[in-house]
Amino acid sequence: MRKKRTIRLPCLLLTGLGGITLVAIIAIGLAAQPLPGPVAIATDLPTATPTAPAPPPANPLEQQEAALQPRFRAELNGLAQAPRYFIQASVDPGTGQVTGQMSVEYTYRGVQPLTELAFRLLPNAQAIYGGGSLTVENVTQKGRSLQTTLAQGRTVLRVSLPQPLQPGQMTALSIAFRAQVPAGSGQGYGIFSRSQESLSLAGWYPLLALYQDGWQTPPVPAVGDAMWAETSLYDVRLIVPSGYEVVSTGTAIERQDKAGQSTWHIVSGPAREFALAMSNRFEQRETQVDGVRLRLYTLPARAAATAPDEALKMMAAAFKAYVARFGPYPYTEFDLVEAAVDIGGYEFSGMVYVDYNRRVRGPFEPYRYLSAHEIAHQWWYNLVGNASVDEPWLDEALASYAAVLYLQYAGDAQGAARLLESRKADYGLRRPGDPPVDSSALLFSNWVAYRRTVYYHGALFLDELRQTLGDERFFALLQRLQTRYRYRMMTTGDFLREAEDIAGHDIAALWARWFR
Ligand SMILES: [Zn+2]
Numbered sequence: 001m002r003k004k005r006t007i008r009l010p011c012l013l014l015t016g017l018g019g020i021t022l023v024a025i026i027a028i029g030l031a032a033q034p035l036p037g038p039v040a041i042a043t044d045l046p047t048a049t050p051t052a053p054a055p056p057p058a059n060p061l062e063q064q065e066a067a068l069q070p071r072f073r074a075e076l077n078g079l080a081q082a083p084r085y086f087i088q089a090s091v092d093p094g095t096g097q098v099t100g101q102m103s104v105e106y107t108y109r110g111v112q113p114l115t116e117l118a119f120r121l122l123p124n125a126q127a128i129y130g131g132g133s134l135t136v137e138n139v140t141q142k143g144r145s146l147q148t149t150l151a152q153g154r155t156v157l158r159v160s161l162p163q164p165l166q167p168g169q170m171t172a173l174s175i176a177f178r179a180q181v182p183a184g185s186g187q188g189y190g191i192f193s194r195s196q197e198s199l200s201l202a203g204w205y206p207l208l209a210l211y212q213d214g215w216q217t218p219p220v221p222a223v224g225d226a227m228w229a230e231t232s233l234y235d236v237r238l239i240v241p242s243g244y245e246v247v248s249t250g251t252a253i254e255r256q257d258k259a260g261q262s263t264w265h266i267v268s269g270p271a272r273e274f275a276l277a278m279s280n281r282f283e284q285r286e287t288q289v290d291g292v293r294l295r296l297y298t299l300p301a302r303a304a305a306t307a308p309d310e311a312l313k314m315m316a317a318a319f320k321a322y323v324a325r326f327g328p329y330p331y332t333e334f335d336l337v338e339a340a341v342d343i344g345g346y347e348f349s350g351m352v353y354v355d356y357n358r359r360v361r362g363p364f365e366p367y368r369y370l371s372a373h374e375i376a377h378q379w380w381y382n383l384v385g386n387a388s389v390d391e392p393w394l395d396e397a398l399a400s401y402a403a404v405l406y407l408q409y410a411g412d413a414q415g416a417a418r419l420l421e422s423r424k425a426d427y428g429l430r431r432p433g434d435p436p437v438d439s440s441a442l443l444f445s446n447w448v449a450y451r452r453t454v455y456y457h458g459a460l461f462l463d464e465l466r467q468t469l470g471d472e473r474f475f476a477l478l479q480r481l482q483t484r485y486r487y488r489m490m491t492t493g494d495f496l497r498e499a500e501d502i503a504g505h506d507i508a509a510l511w512a513r514w515f516r
Contacts, residue, residue, distance in 0.1 A: 064233050067251045067269025067350075069291045072330035076233075079270055079487065081107040081170075083208050083232040090239040093199045093278055096132070096181035100205055105172045106165075110211060113164035117171075118215035122203035122227070123179060123192045124154040125220035129203055130187030136206055137176040146173070156217045157206060179204050189342045191275075191353060197299050198279035200339045200353060202346070203227065207273060212489070218389040223450040224396075224441035225388040227273055227348075231487040234268035240278060247297050247337045248276035249350040269331055270487050271349035272382055277337045285312045289319045292329050297337040298359070305362025311336075311371070318372040321409035322402060325475055326379040327482040334378060336371065343447065344370050347377030347399075369403050369419060376402030384485040391492050393437045397458020398478075404463070420463060427456040430514055437461055437514045438492045461514040468510055469503055477502045 061080070065073045089100030108114050123134040139146045139159050147160040165171055181194045181201065191202040203226075210216040210228050220226040238246055242262045246252070250268035257263075268274055282297040285308055294315055298308045306314075315336055323329055335351040338359065345354045352374035358367045376399040380386075386394035400423075407416035430453075435443060437458045444450035466474040477499055481490060484498070492515075500506050 061233075063235060063253070064267050064269055066253045067267050067332060068330050069332055071291075072328070075270070075330060075487070079231065079233065081109060082270070082487075083107075083230065085205075085232060085234045085236070085274070087205055087234065087274070088237045088239075089205070091199070091201070091278065093194060093241065093244060096183065096194045096199070098177075098179035098181065098201070098204055100177050100179070101174070102177070102205060103172055103174050104206075104208060105170060106208060107170040108165040108167060108211075110213075111167060113166055114211075115161055115164050116215075117159045117161065117173065118209040118211075118217055119157040119159070119175075119206040120203070120209050120217065120226075120229075121150075121155055121157055121206060122220065123181075125226065126153070126187055127220050127222045128188050128224075128226050129192040129220075131182035131184070132180050132192050134179045134204065134206070135177060137178060140174045141171060152217065152219060155220055156209070158215075175206055177206055189346060190340045191346050193340070195340055197281060197356075198277055198339055200277050200341075202275045202348060203273070204276075205274070208232070210489075216387075219442060221389055221441040221444070223444050223447050224392050224454070225347075228385075228388045229272045230489070231270045231272060231385070232268075234266075234271055234274040236264075236266045236268070236274055238264045238266070238276070240264065241280075243280045244278045245280070245282045245284070245297070246276055246278050247282065247295070247335050247351060249274045249348055251331075251333050268349065272385060273349055275348035275351060277339055277351075277353065282337070283308065285309070287312055287316050289316050290323045290328060292319070292331065293333045294319055295333065295335045297335060299338045299356050301356075301360045304360040306359045306364050306367050308359075310364075311359055311367075314368050315371060315375065317410045318375050318403075318406040321406040322376055322379055324409060325402075325405050325478060326376075327479050329378060330383075334375075336375065345374040347374050347381050349382045350378070352377065365415075365418075372403040372406045373399045376406075379482060383487065384481060385487075385489045386491070387489070389441050391438055392441050393439075393454045393458040394490060394492065394495060396455045397437065397462055400455045400459040401462040404459070420460075423456045423459060427452040429460065430457045436516060457514060461510075464510060464514075465499060465507070468507060469499070473502050 061076045064076055084105040085102055087100055087102040089098055091098050106117060121134040123129040123132045136148065136157055139148055149158045151158060159173065181192060181199060183194055191200050192204065193200050207229055210230055216228065234250060240246060240262055242257055242260050246264045248266055249271050250266050252264050252266045254265040255262055281299055283300065285296045287294050296308060296312045296315055331350060337351060337353055338356045339353040341353050341355040344358055345352060354371050354374055358370055377395060380395040380398040404416045404419055407419065435453050437453060439453055441450065480498055496511065
C-alpha cells in the first residue's frame with residue numbers, strides 16, 4: 001500500500017530588491033525541501049541500484065507538460081516524434097559512480113531503411129569531458145541483446161539493428177550503463193567532474209547522435225562544444241544521498257525520501273540533453289521573469305566580489321532583455337548553478353554552469369558578461385540548435401552579442417559600448433588570412449584563436465549587420481529565427497537567407513568581409 005504525506009516548504013522570505021522580488025531564499029542543508037510544489041514521500045521506494053528503467057508512463061507527453069508554462073504546452077504536440085529518454089540512475093557523489101538504466105524511444109525520420117543507431121559517449125573523450133569514463137554494459141531490443149561496436153576513441157557506440165528501421169518506424173532500446181566521474185577536472189573543462197563542493201554531470205548517459213543524412217558523429221574538438229543533439233524529451237529518476245540538492249535540466253515533479261536516499265523525478269520538456277549538478281552546500285535564490293522561475297544556486301563564500309543577490313538581479317535583467325529581444329522562454333524554470341568550470345561557464349538545456357571563482361574573486365564586469373553569455377544560450381543552442389562542432393559561430397556569436405543587447409536593454413549604454421570596444425581592442429577586426437567566422441571548431445587548437453574568430457569576430461559581424469539592417473529589422477530577424485527554428489537546427493545558410501530576406505537585398509559585401 002502506498003502511503004504519502006506532504007511536507008510543507010520552509011517559510012518564504014519576501015524581499016524587494018531593486019525592482020526584483022525575491023520569492024524565496026533558501027539555504028539548502030539536510031533539512032531543506034526546495035521542490036517547487038508539495039513533496040510526496042512514499043513508502044514503496046525503488047531500490048537504490050536501478051535494475052530496470054522506470055516503465056514509460058501511459059501518456060509521456062502529459063508528464064512533460066510540467067516543464068512548460070501552460071501557454072506553451074501545446075508545443076509538445078509538434079514533438080510527438082522526438083526521441084524520448086526514460087532514465088533511472090543512482091549517483092554516488094563520494095565515489096563518482098553513476099549506475100544507470102535507460103530506455104530510449106527513437107522514431108526514424110530518414111529516407112533509406114536504417115540498420116544501426118549511433119550514441120555519443122562523451123565522457124570518454126580526452127578533451128572537454130576528459131578524465132572519466134562512460135561504459136555501456138548492454139543494449140537490448142525487446143529483451144534481445146544487440147551487437148554493438150565502439151569507435152572514435154570510445155566516444156561513439158554503434159548499435160546494429162536486427163531488422164532495419166523503416167522511415168516513420170519507432171524502436172525502443174534498453175541500455176545499461178555506468179559512468180565514473182573523475183575527482184577534479186582532469187583533462188576537461190570540469191563539466192564532468194566532482195569535488196568536495198559539488199558534482200557536475202554533463203553527457204553522463206549514452207546520448208543519441210544527431211541523424212541528418214546519416215549519423216553525425218564529429219570528433220570531440222580540443223576547444224568549444226561537442227554537444228550536438230536534436231530536441232528530445234527526458235523523464236529521469238535520480239537516486240542520490242539525502243541532503244543533496246539536484247539542479248538539472250527541466251523541472252522536478254516529485255521527490256521521495258527513504259532510508260537516507262532521495263529519488264528525484266524530473267521531466268525536461270523539449271531539451272537537447274539532460275545535465276545536472278549536485279551538492280549538499282548549495283544556497284538557492286529565486287525570482288520570476290515572464291512566468292519563468294529563475295533559480296540561482298551558489299556555493300558558500302565568506303566574501304565575494306559579486307554577492308549572490310547582485311548575481312540574481314543581473315540574471316533576471318539579462319533574462320528580461322532576452323525575452324524582449326529574442327522571444328519568450330517557454331519553460332517553467334531556468335537554473336544558473338555555480339560549479340568549478342575551467343573555461344568560465346558552460347550551457348545546457350534549462351541550466352548553465354558558471355564558475356564559482358568568477359563570482360567570488362571577480363571582477364564584476366567579466367562575471368556579468370560571462371553569465372549573460374551563458375544565459376543567452378537558452379535561446380541560441382537550446383531552443384534554436386546548430387552544429388556545435390561544424391558551425392559553432394551561430395550560437396557563440398549570438399550569445400556573445402546578446403550580452404551587448406542585454407546591457408543596452410537594461411539602460412547601460414556605456415557598459416555595452418565598453419564591452420564592444422574591449423572586444424575590438426582585444427581581438428581586432430578580421431584581417432586577411434584570419435579564419436572565417438564560420439570555421440569548424442576542429443580547426444582550432446587553442447581558446448585564444450577560437451574565441452577571437454567564433455565568439456568575437458562573430459559578434460562584431462552581428463553588430464555590423466545590425467548597423468546595416470537598422471534596429472527594427474535586426475531585432476525582427478532574431479525573433480524570426482527563434483520562431484522558425486525553435487526545437488530545430490539552424491545552419492549558416494539559413495541565417496544568411498533569413499537576413500537577406502529581412503534586409504530586402506543581398507548582404508554579400510558584408511558577408512564576404514567576415515565569412516570568406
Ligand atoms: Zn558560449
